Amino acid sequence: MGKKFRETHTIPFYECDAKRRLTIPTLIKLAVSCSTVQSEQLGVSEEDVEKLGLGWIITHYEITISRLPEQGETVTVQTEAESYNKFFCYRNFWIFDESGAECVFIESVFALMDFETRKIASVRDEVLAPFESEKIKKIKRPTPLLPFEKATESKDYRVRFYDLDANQHVNNAVYFSWLFDVLDRSFLEEHVPEKIVLNFNKEVRYGEMVVSEYELVEEVEFLATKHQVHSQDQLSCEATIYWQR
Amino acid sequence: MGKKFRETHTIPFYECDAKRRLTIPTLIKLAVSCSTVQSEQLGVSEEDVEKLGLGWIITHYEITISRLPEQGETVTVQTEAESYNKFFCYRNFWIFDESGAECVFIESVFALMDFETRKIASVRDEVLAPFESEKIKKIKRPTPLLPFEKATESKDYRVRFYDLDANQHVNNAVYFSWLFDVLDRSFLEEHVPEKIVLNFNKEVRYGEMVVSEYELVEEVEFLATKHQVHSQDQLSCEATIYWQR
Numbered sequence: 001m002g003k004k005f006r007e008t009h010t011i012p013f014y015e016c017d018a019k020r021r022l023t024i025p026t027l028i029k030l031a032v033s034c035s036t037v038q039s040e041q042l043g044v045s046e047e048d049v050e051k052l053g054l055g056w057i058i059t060h061y062e063i064t065i066s067r068l069p070e071q072g073e074t075v076t077v078q079t080e081a082e083s084y085n086k087f088f089c090y091r092n093f094w095i096f097d098e099s100g101a102e103c104v105f106i107e108s109v110f111a112l113m114d115f116e117t118r119k120i121a122s123v124r125d126e127v128l129a130p131f132e133s134e135k136i137k138k139i140k141r142p143t144p145l146l147p148f149e150k151a152t153e154s155k156d157y158r159v160r161f162y163d164l165d166a167n168q169h170v171n172n173a174v175y176f177s178w179l180f181d182v183l184d185r186s187f188l189e190e191h192v193p194e195k196i197v198l199n200f201n202k203e204v205r206y207g208e209m210v211v212s213e214y215e216l217v218e219e220v221e222f223l224a225t226k227h228q229v230h231s232q233d234q235l236s237c238e239a240t241i242y243w244q245r
Numbered sequence: 246m247g248k249k250f251r252e253t254h255t256i257p258f259y260e261c262d263a264k265r266r267l268t269i270p271t272l273i274k275l276a277v278s279c280s281t282v283q284s285e286q287l288g289v290s291e292e293d294v295e296k297l298g299l300g301w302i303i304t305h306y307e308i309t310i311s312r313l314p315e316q317g318e319t320v321t322v323q324t325e326a327e328s329y330n331k332f333f334c335y336r337n338f339w340i341f342d343e344s345g346a347e348c349v350f351i352e353s354v355f356a357l358m359d360f361e362t363r364k365i366a367s368v369r370d371e372v373l374a375p376f377e378s379e380k381i382k383k384i385k386r387p388t389p390l391l392p393f394e395k396a397t398e399s400k401d402y403r404v405r406f407y408d409l410d411a412n413q414h415v416n417n418a419v420y421f422s423w424l425f426d427v428l429d430r431s432f433l434e435e436h437v438p439e440k441i442v443l444n445f446n447k448e449v450r451y452g453e454m455v456v457s458e459y460e461l462v463e464e465v466e467f468l469a470t471k472h473q474v475h476s477q478d479q480l481s482c483e484a485t486i487y488w489q490r
Contacts, residue, residue, distance in 0.1 A: 013281050013291070014274035014418065018409040025407065029259035036258050040317070046258070072285070158400070160426045161433050162270065164263040173259065181405045185451055188406050206430055 002081040002091075002133040005038035010074045019189060020071040024180055024196070027068075028061075028173040031093040031106055034077040042130035046166060049127060053115050055167040057203070059088070060109035060142050063196040067103045074098055081131035084123050085139055087111055109142070113167065118203065143197050145240045148226045151213035155182045159208050159231075169203040175237045178212040179227045191223075191243045198239035204231045247326040247378040250283035255319045264434060265316040269425055269441070272313075273306070273418040276338040276351055279322040287375035291411060294372060298360050300412040302448070304333070305354035305387050308441040312348045319343055326376035329368050330384055332356055354387070358412065363448065388442050390485045393471045396458035400427045404453050404476075414448040420482045423457040424472045436468075436488045443484040449476045 015026040022030075039045055049055060069075050078094040088109050095104040114121040125135075157178050165171040175198070180188060204210060208231045217224045223245050229237040260271040267275075284290055294300060314320050323339040333354050340349040359366040370380075402423050410416040420443070425433060449455060453476045462469045468490050474482040 012274070012278040013410070014271075014278055014416070017407060018411055018413060020411060023407055026259075029257070033257040033259055155403070160422065161428075161430055162262060162268055162422055162426065165258070166263055166265060168263060171259070177405065177407055181407065183406075185406055 002083070002131045003038075003042075004078060004080045005034065005041070006076055006078045007034050007037060008074055008076050011069055011071055013071050016071045017188075021068045021192070022070065023177075024193065025173045025176040027063075027095070027104060028106075028176055029171075030075075030077050030095070031079065031108075032058075032173070034079045034093065035081070035091060038079060038131075044127055044130055049112070050115075050166070052124070052127070054112045054121055054124075054127075055115060056110055057113045057120075057167065057200070058108055058172045059111050059200050061196065061198045062107040062143055063193075063198075064105045065103070065192065065194055065196075066101070067097070068192055069095065069097060069103050075103065081128070081133040083134040083136045084128055085136050086122050087120055088139065089123060089128065089133065090140060109140075113203075142199065145197055145199065145238055146217065146224060146226045148213075148215060148228050148238065150215060151228075152216050153182060154211055154213040157181075157210045157212060159204060159206055159210065161206070164206055167203075169205050172200065175200070175229060178210060178229055179214075179237075179239055179241070182212040182214050182227075183225065193241050194244045195242040196239060198237065200237050202231070202234050202236040204236050208232060210236070247328070247376045248283075248287075249323060249325045250279065250286070251321055251323045252279050252282060253319055253321050256314055256316055258316050261316045262433075266313045266437070267315065268422075269438065270418040270421040272308075272340070272349060273351075273421055274416075275320075275322050275340070276324065276353075277303075277418070279324045279338065280326070280336060283324060283376075289372055289375055294357070295360075295411070297369070297372070299357045299366055299369075299372075300360060301355055302358045302365075302412065302445070303353055303417045304356050304445050306441065306443045307352040307388055308438075308443075309350045310348070310437065310439055310441075311346070312342070313437055314340065314342060314348050320348065326373070326378040328379040328381045329373055330381050331367050332365055333384065334368060334373065334378065335385060354385075358448075387444065390442055390444065390483055391462065391469060391471045393458075393460060393473050393483065395460060396473075397461050398427060399456055399458040402426075402455045402457060404449060404451055404455060406451070409451055414450050417445065420445070420474060423455060423474055424459075424482075424484055424486070427457040427459050427472075428470065438486050439489045440487040441484060443482065445482050447476070447479050447481040449481050453477060455481070
């Protein structure tokens with residue numbers, strides 16, 4: 001069990017959609033920002049990790065949403081670097097509202113990317129030590145995605161300058177805007193996700209053209225959209241989103 | 246002279262570009278968010294104005310940048326609704342750093358849009374009264390733009406769901422991402438704007454395709470880019486950006 005870290009945050013209008021609900025890309029940014037601040041305070045900031053020729057990347061998310069906070073609400077964001085093995089770090093995030101109720105719970109898998117090879121490097125004990133995460137042998141098996149069969153619709157996106165982060169590739173939160181934007185406006189206005197499972201397969205870089213596709217699945221038990229994002233004909237991200245009804 | 250209002254804000258990584266400098270769209274969002282919070286506290290929130298069938302829009306910006314704040318800095322954002330006439334409200338914003346130095350000064354022109362006609366409505370005294378702005382007769386003449394002649398380059402953008410605000414059109418900060426993204430990555434990495442003059446001409450709505458064009462002007466006295474944004478063949482925004490050298 002790692003050290004917990006908390007921050008409070010009042011949601012400004014610009015972190016919300018046209019219905020004044022926190023957007024999913026911002027939800028992700030708020031969470032990751034909390035771990036960035038924790039890392040700084042523990043003396044292993046992004047810049048410290050860069051000096052080792054490494055950068056944090058995220059390979060997997062599993063997001064459970066009870067309620068999306070709205071404009072003007074003050075939320076508490078909490079994070080904990082729970083455990084790690086040779087290659088992966090398991091970090092959890094929570095968003096609580098003012099009454100203390102859990103709005104969002106996120107399980108995530110972080111890894112260190114070598115800037116030169118742009119491949120995953122093994123986790124360094126000295127980078128992880130300050131978080132007091134448990135070192136484990138096991139590689140956790142992520143929740144499986146629903147298999148993608150045939151796109152209902154697709155849209156193209158060109159990577160923009162502001163999509164890049166200090167790792168010189170598209171920030172992980174931007175993928176969520178591609179995943180959601182491909183859906184119809186009326187669908188997005190009327191639906192709120194309750195669970196998002198997402199795998200990152202390959203980084204996307206400046207100027208690339210990205211194709212975001214989705215497939216709608218309506219079953220008796222659930223309403224879901226299955227997603228794939230390709231860049232340069234390679235799969236860069238896959239996800240399943242389950243929607244509240 | 247209107248009531249002044251201030252907020253402090255610590256800049257998270259996700260409000261910065263790949264060089265960890267505050268992005269221009271976020272700079273605008275921070276400023277406008279400060280006036281949104283002031284309006285709420287004075288009992289004339291966006292929702293209160295919506296009940297009159299109106300929404301605030303921005304028609305002009307003049308932004309002077311001494312220094313762009315960076316990730317982790319705590320800044321103070323200040324605003325003042327200085328004065329207003331029959332149709333326009335003149336509002337200023339300041340961003341100060343921790344030492345009290347002025348990083349950014351923004352002059353802006355706000356107006357009220359009628360939701361039904363989507364045209365500018367006259368300013369209501371009851372909406373402005375709580376700000377203690379001075380009522381003036383004069384319509385201020387904005388700083389002129391450099392005339393646009395011939396595009397150096399252009400890029401297309403499709404309006405996305407998350408670009409919309411509660412007015413059901415593209416939020417004014419999004420135009421800045423179109424203005425900047427059309428420029429080369431290396432230019433953006435190496436240059437910081439020192440002055441931005443911008444006119445909004447026409448709202449842009451969901452699903453529209455936008456063309457952002459720029460023209461580079463290199464003179465002995467200054468380095469500037471002139472910009473036009475068109476949607477559906479109509480001019481929606483025009484700007485001149487002067488760059489530090």
